[in-house]
Amino acid sequence: MDGKMTSSSKPIYKQIAELIEQRIRSGEFGPGSFLPSERSLAKELHVNRSTIVAAYDELQAAGVVLRKQGSGTVVSRDIWGLARTRVPNWRHLTETGSFRPNLPLIRKIRKETQEHELIDLASGELSPDLVPHESIKQLMKADDFPAHLGYEHSLGNWSLRETLSRHMKTWRNIGAPPTSILVTSGAQQALHLVVQCLLKPGDAVAIEEPSYCYSLPLFHSAGLRTFSLPMDHEGIDPDQLAELHRKHRIKMVFLNPNFQNPTGTLLSLERRMRLLAISAENGIPIIEDDPYSLTAFSNEPVPTLKSLDKHGTVLYISSLTKIVASGLRIGWIVGPQTVIERLADAKQQFDFGHSIFPQWLADRFLQSPDFATHISRLRTQLAIRSDQLFFSLQDQFQDQVKIISPEGGIHLWCSLSGDWSEQRLLTESVKRGVVFVPGHLFGAEKGCVRFTFGRALLEQIPVAISRFAEAYTTSG
Ligand SMILES: Cc1ncc(COP(=O)(O)O)c(C=O)c1O
Structure with missing residues (x-):
């Protein structure tokens, strides 16, 4: 093992794992042979033993070695076998594909929420008690399920599109025939279809800052250049879009103007009108x-x-x-028929169209009188949870916290004073059974946090914030 390890931006344990894998590949460590002990390798490489443990764990996860409690680390016979040169380098393949992985911290948060019982102030979804389970269960008992389980129309199930067309008129004041959905x-x-079908590598797009973290790797995988529109409490400033367009010829702008993820802000009406004018002028x-x-x-x-789009x-x-x-x-996109058909053609290539089961259920639920009752209850419950989160934060942090109080949505954005480390705060918080999302994952400056109040139960929120506050005091 040589000194090249420190010059790379990769974590040391990954570099060590790769070097060991190369030594196995070259035959230096044959199938079934023991690798050096953690202690001796740590000494040889002048690193902590925990770094070697992480490197061996990584190799074990890739199936390259087997670790046996008390007896050491052995090169796998299954994967290397005798014809070792025929084994593909799976890790290398996973790291070099054109579609970008999520940021490591996002993967860590997802893993924590999937594998441990935590109070979840991170996942952007509703808690089980806010989902209309009873209505859905009743609908599933119905016996009018369409018998033919073939591929659906490439735009989606016709009946659902008719229902969505009516739904958008009633609930969103948007006129859209089923053929444009x-x-x-x-x-x-x-979002993925738009990026893949309407843009090409090198195109400049404008996005909010901070903005929705799961769309960022999509943009970068497609080779787009992203330019930021900073947010304040009324959303983006449309004149900054005009400015960016003059400098970079913006091809498209991606906005989440209604109770934005992550800040919860609502773009003001005045700015909406100005934005639409700028979009139409350019x-x-x-x-x-x-x-x-x-x-x-x-x-x-x-x-x-x-x-408002004239x-x-x-x-x-x-x-x-x-x-x-x-x-x-179930999601949907509305636009001119040519665009919708182009996107539908791509969706057809990706997955041969959407499964009929959720489409049928969504269609039935949107048509049922339960939908309006459900939305009304949901709004009330979300407002109560948002208030609870707001007051819990104020109670714990007083003048150390600045909160944007949301008027809708499921997220609350705040900044916490002091010189604390986001990574440390997350680790300490997870240790105490609470998960949240640090602000830099949304492209924000240091010091911000996003809490989701829709996913946890109401009574869990004060408990979570009190534990979070404890974690905060250890993260300076
Ligand atoms: C702004 C925004 N867009 C898109 C999505 C994706 O949601 P889904 O694909 O579940 O509809 C989310 C989810 O968090 C979001 O917050």
């Missing part, structure tokens, strides 16, 4: 990503950009994730 696997797939398409407008605590309808510059995306259930994976 494409049903997608959540809003996420709609021919810049707006992607309005709107999973949250129906969660307005006030019951006041939100004037979506699409409902010139046809807005593509509108929404989903049932934040208002019914994330697991249904």
Whole structure:
């Protein structure tokens, strides 16, 4: 092992894992042979033993070695066998594909929430008691399920699209015939389709800062250049879009103007009108990503950009994730027929169209009188949870916290004073059974945190914030 390890930006344990793998590949350590003990290798390489443990864990996860309690680390016979040169380097393949992985911290948060019982102030979805389980169970007992389980129409199930067309008129003041709607696997797939079909590597796009973290790798995988539109308490400043366009010829702008993820802000009406004017003057398409407008605590309808769009510059995306259930994976996109058909053709290539089961259920639920009752209850419950989170934070942090108080959505954004480390705070918080999302994952400056109040139960929120406050005191 040589001194090249320290010059790379890769963590040392990964570099060590790769070197060991190379030595196995070259035959230096044959199938079934023992690798050096953790202690001796740590000494040889002048690193902590924990670094070697991490390197061996990594190799074990890749199936390259087997670790036996008390007897050491052995090169796997299964994977290397006798014909070792035929084993593909899976790790290398996973690291060099063109589609980017999520940031390591996002993967860590997801793993924590999937594998441990934590109070979840991180996942952008509803808690089980906010999902309309009873209504859905009743609907599933119905005996009018369409018998033919063939591929669906490439735009999505016809009946669901008719229902969505009526739903958008009634609930969002948006006129859209079924032929201009494409049903997608959540809003996420709609964003992906737009990026893949309407943009090409090198194109400049404008996004909010901070903005929705799961769309960032999508943009970068597609080779797009992203330019930021800073947010204040009324959303983005449209004149900054005009400025960016002059400098970089912005091809498209991606906005989440209604109770934005992560800041919870609502773009003011004045700015909406100005934004639409700038978009029409310069021919810049707006992607309005709107999973949250129906969660307005006030019951006041939100004037979506699409409902104000006189010139046809807005593509509108929404989903049932934040208002019914994330697991249904029902989203949709509305736009000119040529665009919708182009996206549908791509979706067909990706997955041969959406499964009929969730489409049928979504169709039935949106048509049922339970939908309105559910939305009304959801709004009230989300407002109560948001208040609870707000007061718990104030109670624990007093003047050390600055909060943007949301008027809808499921997220609350705040900044905490002091010189604390985001990584440390997350680790300490997880140790105490609470998970949240540090602000830099959304592209924000240091010092901010996003808490989701829709996922945890109401009574868990004060408990979680008190434990979080304890973690904060150890993270300076
Ligand atoms: C702004 C925004 N867009 C899109 C999505 C994706 O949601 P889904 O694909 O579940 O509809 C989310 C989920 O967190 C979101 O917050």
